[in-house]
Amino acid sequence: MAKLLLNGNHAAANACKDVGVQVIAAYPITPQSPIVERLSRFVDDGKLNAEFVRVESEHSAITVCIAASTTGARVFTASSANGLCLMHEQLHWAAGSRLPIVLACANRAPAAPWNVWTDEQDSISQRDTGWVQLYCEDNQEIYDTIIQAYKLGEDPEIYAPVMVCFDGYILSHTMMPVETIDDSNLIKEFLPPYKPHTHLDPNDPCIVNLVTFPWIRHDPDKPGIEKMGAYPEFRYALQQSLLKVPEKFKKIDKEFGDKFGRYYGIYKEYLCDDAEFIIFGIGTLACEARISADLLRKQGFKVGLINLKLYRPFPRDDLIEFITKHPDIKGIIVFDRNLSYGYEGAVCTDLKSTLYSAHFDIPVHNYIAGIGGRNITAEQIASATKKSCEMILKGQIDKKPEWINIDMED
Amino acid sequence: MSNFKFKQRKRPISSVSYPVIGEAGNTGSWRIHRPVLNEKKCTAVKKNDLVCLLCWLYCPEACISKTVPPKIDYTYCKGCLVCVSNCPTGALTAIEESTFKEE
Numbered sequence: 001m002a003k004l005l006l007n008g009n010h011a012a013a014n015a016c017k018d019v020g021v022q023v024i025a026a027y028p029i030t031p032q033s034p035i036v037e038r039l040s041r042f043v044d045d046g047k048l049n050a051e052f053v054r055v056e057s058e059h060s061a062i063t064v065c066i067a068a069s070t071t072g073a074r075v076f077t078a079s080s081a082n083g084l085c086l087m088h089e090q091l092h093w094a095a096g097s098r099l100p101i102v103l104a105c106a107n108r109a110p111a112a113p114w115n116v117w118t119d120e121q122d123s124i125s126q127r128d129t130g131w132v133q134l135y136c137e138d139n140q141e142i143y144d145t146i147i148q149a150y151k152l153g154e155d156p157e158i159y160a161p162v163m164v165c166f167d168g169y170i171l172s173h174t175m176m177p178v179e180t181i182d183d184s185n186l187i188k189e190f191l192p193p194y195k196p197h198t199h200l201d202p203n204d205p206c207i208v209n210l211v212t213f214p215w216i217r218h219d220p221d222k223p224g225i226e227k228m229g230a231y232p233e234f235r236y237a238l239q240q241s242l243l244k245v246p247e248k249f250k251k252i253d254k255e256f257g258d259k260f261g262r263y264y265g266i267y268k269e270y271l272c273d274d275a276e277f278i279i280f281g282i283g284t285l286a287c288e289a290r291i292s293a294d295l296l297r298k299q300g301f302k303v304g305l306i307n308l309k310l311y312r313p314f315p316r317d318d319l320i321e322f323i324t325k326h327p328d329i330k331g332i333i334v335f336d337r338n339l340s341y342g343y344e345g346a347v348c349t350d351l352k353s354t355l356y357s358a359h360f361d362i363p364v365h366n367y368i369a370g371i372g373g374r375n376i377t378a379e380q381i382a383s384a385t386k387k388s389c390e391m392i393l394k395g396q397i398d399k400k401p402e403w404i405n406i407d408m409e410d
Numbered sequence: 411m412s413n414f415k416f417k418q419r420k421r422p423i424s425s426v427s428y429p430v431i432g433e434a435g436n437t438g439s440w441r442i443h444r445p446v447l448n449e450k451k452c453t454a455v456k457k458n459d460l461v462c463l464l465c466w467l468y469c470p471e472a473c474i475s476k477t478v479p480p481k482i483d484y485t486y487c488k489g490c491l492v493c494v495s496n497c498p499t500g501a502l503t504a505i506e507e508s509t510f511k512e513e
Contacts, residue, residue: 098423098424159423197422197424198422198423198424198426204428205428205429206426206427206428206429207426207427207428207429208424208425208426209424209425210425210426210427212425222430227420227421228421228422228425228426229421233421234424237421237423
């Protein structure tokens, strides 16, 4: 173990070095670029025995990763904002091919207008591609989550790509002490070499991901072909594997914690035991809200906090269990640094769907905060939360999503 | 090539296919024009040797045999007519599929 002073990007790069990724392909984009700059230096210095593939776009970067992963290599890429959006088509391909690629996303606002600051719209827009999405709140968590991500994605019961998301600049360019695991044997004990599910062998050639039909193929000349299933069967299998992720991730997190001393869980809670109101969010916004919870406690509001780490697959059962164990909860206030335009924050929608499908009659208020990197202070989160707490206590449960810290022209 | 193999006992994680004849189904039904060989003009037939055979070489579906005369497998020939355009002697011609319907 060594303690290094690393920004979030370099924490991600060091994690890739320590797990021994074998192929890296990425295209530079702010604020992600320093990840792959550092990785290219590791390769150049001989500290990482990997193939570094230079490409002409993000679409090509993820395509190289898909090809390399299909051959059985452990691969890595990183992107942000418009670069991640350009990968979109191939993100579906990676998930459908069940390839455990790990992608680090330094969250940034997609244009237009042009903006390079933090905003979770880029990764939230990739929500439905079949990737696992994990959100981090500090640089140590970025380092640890990348290692966990490979373990999760490469699990034979999962075989899915994983996106490790962290807020641009707030984490990507901020230095923090990060404990790294230098003992490669320790890492190998936790994360054995990747065993691919499909073997590519020139002496036994096959096509991977050929066209599959809506119907199951029957062919008297090819006994057994019907066992392969068709497109719906492959997609059903992807969904079934993703639904196993919450339980699997909890086991991996426990194993990681037992070995390296740091536990995260699929969500992190703060002051929740007696809480009547919960601040709910992902990433650094929810991290900041710990201070808001402290501030509100001093004012007499019993406020707790949930910072969701696993956003996709959405850990419905675990959240229902949490709510069941906390019968005092009178309301939940979701802060989203993202927006499903024309409706509300994406995390808010998912939380409501979980609550109301399980018949919990708990009001959920939504605040859109920090879009395009707009600074949001703990005081602003506290004041919005307080407003919602007072409304809910008065019985005003219905409230439209509200943007905070914005110069509105009504 | 002729033996089909589907080795997995369980469903594979991603869809796979092994190279066997007719893996893509009865592609001969796609044909609008049929390439037909006039043996009198075919170099291989005239020399009675495995010569020329550009049709065999260029067929993207491996439907033409490397024999004298070259034989076309109409079950899988999808009528792309690459053989017709590459035949240097005009021995291969494209004939509308509908004219064979009476057979």
